[in-house]
Amino acid sequence: MRPGRVVASFDSATGMLRALSRFLHGRDAPLIGQGPAAAEPVVSALLGAANKLPRRLQERAYAAGGWAEAVPMHKVGDIRSDGLARWVTGHYPRRRSQVAFVGSANGALIHLCAALAAPWLPQTLLIPVRRRGVHPDEPREDLRHTRAAGQALLAANPDLVLHHMHDANQDRLMIAGMTYFRVKWRGLPAAYRRFLEESLAPGGTLVVVDCRLSRPVTEVGPRHVFQPGALGGATLREYLEGGPRVADYLSRYGSPHRRWDYPPVNGRRPEAEWGFEPGLLPDLEELAARNGWRLARLSFAEPEHLSPVVADLYREWYRRRGLPADRLLAECFLLLEPWWTLRSGSVPYWMVFNTEPSRASLTGYLDGTDPFDEIRLLLFSHGVESVGLATIERWREVLARASKVGVFTGIDTGAYPRDFASLARAHRELARIRSTVPMPLPMDWQTAEKFLTGRDEVEIV
Numbered sequence: 001m002r003p004g005r006v007v008a009s010f011d012s013a014t015g016m017l018r019a020l021s022r023f024l025h026g027r028d029a030p031l032i033g034q035g036p037a038a039a040e041p042v043v044s045a046l047l048g049a050a051n052k053l054p055r056r057l058q059e060r061a062y063a064a065g066g067w068a069e070a071v072p073m074h075k076v077g078d079i080r081s082d083g084l085a086r087w088v089t090g091h092y093p094r095r096r097s098q099v100a101f102v103g104s105a106n107g108a109l110i111h112l113c114a115a116l117a118a119p120w121l122p123q124t125l126l127i128p129v130r131r132r133g134v135h136p137d138e139p140r141e142d143l144r145h146t147r148a149a150g151q152a153l154l155a156a157n158p159d160l161v162l163h164h165m166h167d168a169n170q171d172r173l174m175i176a177g178m179t180y181f182r183v184k185w186r187g188l189p190a191a192y193r194r195f196l197e198e199s200l201a202p203g204g205t206l207v208v209v210d211c212r213l214s215r216p217v218t219e220v221g222p223r224h225v226f227q228p229g230a231l232g233g234a235t236l237r238e239y240l241e242g243g244p245r246v247a248d249y250l251s252r253y254g255s256p257h258r259r260w261d262y263p264p265v266n267g268r269r270p271e272a273e274w275g276f277e278p279g280l281l282p283d284l285e286e287l288a289a290r291n292g293w294r295l296a297r298l299s300f301a302e303p304e305h306l307s308p309v310v311a312d313l314y315r316e317w318y319r320r321r322g323l324p325a326d327r328l329l330a331e332c333f334l335l336l337e338p339w340w341t342l343r344s345g346s347v348p349y350w351m352v353f354n355t356e357p358s359r360a361s362l363t364g365y366l367d368g369t370d371p372f373d374e375i376r377l378l379l380f381s382h383g384v385e386s387v388g389l390a391t392i393e394r395w396r397e398v399l400a401r402a403s404k405v406g407v408f409t410g411i412d413t414g415a416y417p418r419d420f421a422s423l424a425r426a427h428r429e430l431a432r433i434r435s436t437v438p439m440p441l442p443m444d445w446q447t448a449e450k451f452l453t454g455r456d457e458v459e460i461v
Contacts, residue, residue, distance in 0.1 A: 001071070001075060001078050001079055001083075002083075003083045003084045003086070003087030004087055005069075005071075006071055006079055006083075006084065006127055007084065007087065007125050007126065007127065008066075008069055008125075008126040008127070008128045009032075009034060009069060010066060010069070010174075010334070011125070011126035011334070012105050012107075012126075012273060012274075012333060012334050013105040013122040013124055013125055013126065014125070014126070014334070015032050015033065015333075015334025015335075015336070016105055016106075016107060016109075016110045016120075016122070016334065016336065017088060017091055017120075017122060018032065018033025018034070018091065019032075019033055019110055019334075019336050019337065019338055020110045020113055020114060020119070020120055020338060021033075021091035021092050021093075021119075022339070023114050023338045023339045024092060024093055024114075024117065024119065025093055027339065028337060028339035028340055028343075028427065028431070029337055029338075029339065029427065030424075030427045030428075030431075031043060031423065031424055031427065032334060032335070032423055032427075037427070037428075037431070040424045040425075040427065040428050041428075043421075043423075043424040044421050044424040044425050044428065047420045047421035047423065047424060048412070048421040050420055050421070051412060051415040051418065051419060051420065051421055055418070058383065058418050058420075059173050059383055059384075059418070061420075062173050062174075062383045062418070062420060063173045063174060063176050063177060064177075066128065066173070066174045066177075066178065067130060067174075067177040067178055069128055070128035070129055070130040070177070070178040071127060071128065071129050071130065072129075072130050073129055073130055073131055073146065073149045076127070076129055076149040076150075076152055076153050076181075077149070077152030077153060077155070077156050078156075079127065079153060079156065079157070080156065080157065081157040081159050081160050081183070081185065081189055082189055082190060082191060084125060084183075084189075085185075085189035085190070085191035085192055086191040088121060088122065088125075088191070088192075089121070089191050089192065089194070089195040092119050092195070092199070094198060094199065095199065096199060096200070096201045097116075097117060097118050097119065097199055097200060097201065097204070098116075098118075098200075098201055098204045098205065098444070098445050099116055099118045099200075099204055099205045099206075099207060099445040100118055100119050100120070100121070100196055100199060100200045100204070100205075100206055100207070101113060101118060101119070101120040101121070101206075101207045101208075101209050101298075102120070102121045102123065102188075102192070102196075102206065102207070102208060102209065102280075102284060103121075103122075103123050103207075103208050103209030103210055103211075103276050103280070104122075104123065104124070104209045104210065104211035104274055104275065104276045104303075105122050105124060105273065105274060106209065106211065106274070106303055106306055106350070107307070107331060107333075107334075107336050107348075107350030107351075107352075108304075108306040108307040108309070108310040108311075108348070108349075108350045109209055109306060109310075110336060110338055110350075111310050111314065111336075111338055111341060111348040111350070112306075112310050112313070112448065113338075114338035114339075114341070114342065115313070115314070115317065115342075115440075115442065115443045115448065116442055116443055116444075116445060116448060117442035118445075119195075119199060120209070121192050121195070121196075123184050123185050123276060123277060123280060124163075124182055124183065124184045124272070124273065124277075125182070125183055126180060126181070126182050126273075127153075127181040127182075127183060128174070128178045128179070128180060128181070129146060129149060129178055129179045129180075129181050130177065130178050131145050131146055131177070131178060131179050132177065133145065134179075135255075135256075135257075136168045136172050136175050136176050137168050137250060137255045137256075137257045137260055138257070138261070139166040139168070139226075139228065139260055139261065139262045139263070140261055140262070140263055142164075142166050142175070142179055143164065143166070143218075143220070143226050143263060145179075146164065146179045146181075147220065149181075150162050150164060150181065150220070150224050151221065151224070153181065153183070154221075154222075154223050154224055157183075159185055159186060159187040159189065160183045160184065160185060160186065160223065161183065161184045161185075161186050161223045161224075161225075161277055161279070162181055162182075162183055162223060162224045162225070163181075163182040163183070163184065163217075163225055163227055163269070163270075163272035164179065164180070164181055164182075164220070164224070164225065164226045164227065165180045165182055165227045165230060165272040165273070166179070166180070166226070166227070166228065166229070166262075167180075167229050167230040167232070168260055169229065169230075169232065169233065169234045169239070169246075169249070169384075169386045169387050169388075170230060170232050170233070170234075170353065170382055170384065170386050171230070171382070172253065172383075172384045172386070173382070173383045173384060180272075182272040182273060184270070184277040184280075185277070185280055186223070186277055186279030186280055187279070187280065187283055188280060188283035188284060188287060193287060196287065196291075197287075197291060200291070200293060202291070202292060203292060203293070203294075204293050204294070205293060205294045205295075205296055205445055205449075206284065206287070206288050206293045206294070206295050206296070207296045207297070207298050207460075208276070208280075208281065208284055208295065208296070208297045208298065209276065209298055210276045210278075210297050210298060210299040210300075211270075211271075211274045211275055211276050211299075211300060211301075211302075211303055212275070212276070212299060212300065212301050213231065213270070213271040213274050213275045213301065213302055213303065214268050214269060214270055214271055214275055215227050215228075215236070215268065215269065215270075215271045215272065215275070216228070216236070216240075216265035216267070216268050217265060217266075217267050217268065217269045218262070218263045218264065218265055218266060218267070219266055219267045225267065225269050226262075226263060227269075227271070227272045228240060228260070228262040228265065229260075230271075230272070230273060231271060231273065231274060231303070231352060231353075232352070232353050232355050232357070232386070232388060233353070233355035233356055233357065233386055233387050233388015233389055233390075234246065234386070234387040234388050238387065239260060239262065240260075240262060240265070241259070242258065242259025242260065243259075245387045245388075246258070246259055246260070246387060247259065249385075249386065249387050252385070253384075274303045274352075296449070296460055296461065297459075297460065297461050298452065298458060298459075298460050299458065299459045299460070299461075300457060300458045300459070303352050304350070304351065304352055304358065304361045305457040305458060306350075306457070306458060307349050307350045307351070307361070307365070308349070308365045308368075308369075308457060309451075309452060309455045309457050309458055310348065310350075311328075311347050311348060311349045311365065311369075312369070312451075312455075313448065313451050313452075314341075314347045314348060315347050315369075316451070317440075317443060318345060318347070321440065323345055323437055324345065324373075325345075325347060326370075326371075326372050326373040326374065327344065327345055327346045327347065327372065327373065327374040327376075328346065328347050328349060328372040328374065328375045328376070328402075329341055329344070329346035329347065329348055329349070329376050329378070329409075329430075330349045330350075330351065330362055330375065330376065330377045330378065330398070331348060331349070331350050331351065331378045332350075332351045332353065332354055332358070332377075332378050332379050332380045333351070333352065333353055333354070333380040334380065335378040335379075335380050335422075335423075335426055336348070336350060336378075337426075337427060337430055340427070340430040340431060340433070342437075342439055342440065343436050343437070343439060344430065344433045344435070344436055344437070345435070345436070345437040346376070347372070349362060349365060353380065353382075354379050354380055354381075354382070354389060354390060354417060355386075355388045355389060355390055356388050356389070356390045356394070357388065358390070359390040359394055359395065359398060362398060363397075363398060363401075366398070366401050371401070371402075371403050372401070372402055372403070373402065373403050373404040373405065374402055374404060374405045374406070375398070375399055375401060375402040375405070375406045375407075376407055376408075376409045376430075377395060377398065377399060377406075377407070377408050377409060377411075378409050378410060378411075378422075378426050379395065379408070379411050379416060379417075379422065380422075381411075381415075381416055381417045381418055381419040381420055381422055381423075382417060383417060383418050383420070384417065385417060386417075389417060392413045392416055395408070409426055409429045409430060410422045410424075410425035410426030410427070410428065410429045410430075411425070411426075412425075
């Protein structure tokens with residue numbers, strides 16, 4: 001199977017890989033890196049028309065788009081990890097760099113890599129798998145229907161760990177017709193080795209991106225775990241035990257259930273989407289030693305802990321270059337644009353999702369830093385009024401923190417969180433920012449590492 005047809009285009013790692021690789025090719029990322037800018041008006045118009053459909057039809061259209069990407073269950077055993085790795089490395093230009101990154105997906109990291117002109121190889125990819133006959137609020141049935149497919153995938157790929165993730169809160173529309181298989185490499189694939197040996201300069205630094213976030217799981221079998229829920233608006237306790245917010249949400253969506261019945265958890269593993277699987281470390285240590293590279297480990301407890309650090313790094317970088325540092329671009333999930341961030345002289349602040357915890361983190365950052373004249377906000381629309389979703393009114397409070405201009409970027413506030421046209425509009429509106437600055441020369445790794453070392457939110461050793 002062609003890897004480009006296996007890996008989800010709507011996933012965090014894929015969106016980040018495309019945004020960074022296009023930046024390193026000297027390009028921006030229209031249509032979240034999936035098409036040319038010339039197609040944006042047409043796509044925006046089509047998706048904008050979908051915004052006017054009745055809610056039920058909107059949701060079905062959104063789910064159908066995801067289902068079309070999913071792998072038929074009987075073909076899951078045909079997937080090969082070496083092909084996935086070649087697909088990843090094939091995105092990047094072949095040139096030398098002083099530093100390269102391997103590990104957890106993280107939007108703030110993508111901006112760090114852009115500043116350094118450095119590649120990043122993800123440890124985790126999402127493989128969506130088609131399945132029928134399972135209600136989204138019945139996670140035990142999801143596991144029962146897909147367990148054999150997971151075993152077939154692992155039998156064919158001994159270097160992978162499978163994290164089967166079931167989130168009926170934020171992924172409700174998608175998992176109506178598919179399941180989420182997140183795979184993590186526990187051994188370094190040959191394509192990653194070749195790419196690093198061709199790309200990382202002698203004496204360079206190989207950085208392991210180590211998000212320490214973990215999650216209770218059900219141990220299904222060797223290298224196979226089932227994760228209840230995901231990082232976002234609902235708490236772990238709400239996923240496992242329910243509560244008033246969950247009951248209200250399920251009632252609003254016409255579910256026959258008032259809580260989710262997950263199988264009992266009996267272990268704890270790295271979080272499926274964001275966490276780092278330490279089984280990869282020995283291969284990275286061996287590769288670095290063999291090539292004379294320094295191996296560094298960039299660790300942080302939560303994905304968003306890196307966001308204020310990178311935002312402040314950019315702010316200092318602009319000031320050292322004699323540029324204003326008063327324009328903030330707050331990005332969300334896979335909606336990120338490193339090329340236009342630097343071209344517009346914006347300070348990037350990345351949020352995991354469109355939820356209250358992410359909004360609170362952004363607000364906390366604004367509380368502790370010098371005011372911004374301009375704040376632009378990108379919000380990912382996942383189609384569901386999920387538990388913990390931050391409302392448009394709450395996001396307006398964030399924009400009001402700007403001393404001059406606070407604006408939603410690419411968002412139809414009346415359609416959110418079902419504004420699917422924002423995937424096309426966000427880039428178009430960023431490209432229209434009039435005040436631009438020259439693209440800088442890459443930052444050197446020593447400068448970035450010194451800055452990172454002095455921050456409490458992260459650890460680098």
